[in-house]
Amino acid sequence: MKPLYLIKAAFLLLLLSISVACQQQESQEETATVAAPENDASETTAAVNEKRPAPTFFFIPKELSNKRVWICEDGVSDIFHLKHDCPILVQCKGKGNFRNLLLPKAIEEYGRYNCPECSKELDHIFDENAVRALGQ
Structure with missing residues (x-):
């Protein structure tokens, strides 16, 4: 019973670490993007x-x-x-x-x-x- 519990815990930990890594990568991309220069005033x-x-x-x-x-x-x-x-x-x-x-x-x-x-x-x-x- 304990080996199954350890496998489930390891799997959940792996999923959590992957989701955190993906979120950090997205936030870095957002800060790295540069705003496009705006066109002249338009409606x-x-x-x-x-x-x-x-x-x-x-x-x-x-x-x-x-x-x-x-x-x-x-x-x-x-x-x-x-x-x-x-x-x-x-x-x-x-x-x-x-x-x-x-x-x-x-x-x-x-x-x-x-x-x-x-x-x-x-x-x-x-x-x-x-x-x-x-x-x-």
């Missing part, structure tokens, strides 16, 4: 820097209900992207995690707005005054 960068409250109104048409979008989970960003290579989304590299999820979930659960650069055509989702056909 799109300003939109990323100030997190807005979640949208209070949105309407997602049926044809967009299965649309997948990209978000950056960095605690600051409040927009979703249609293109995975959007310049604003690329700025997230090294600062947060990328997620690919359905458009309704991005808005409902993550409180995201459309990116002014790669998804400007989706402005109508947040327009309360837009005329929409009934039954959609």
Whole structure:
């Protein structure tokens, strides 16, 4: 019974040491990364820097209900992207995690707005005054 206990304890100790080593390596990488130089003042960068409250109104048409979008989970960003290579989304590299999820979930659960650069055509989702056909 004791040899089995020692093997389990050694295995748990090995797992713990590996996880601590991985965490230390990640924190070293974060401190080693250098912030990319910012472009000249642009509205799109300003939109990323100030997190807005979640949208209070949105309407997602049926044809967009299965649309997948990209978000950056960095605690600051409040927009979703249609293109995975959007310049604003690329700025997230090294600062947060990328997620690919359905458009309704991005808005409902993550409180995201459309990116002014790669998804400007989706402005109508947040327009309360837009005329929409009934039954959609």
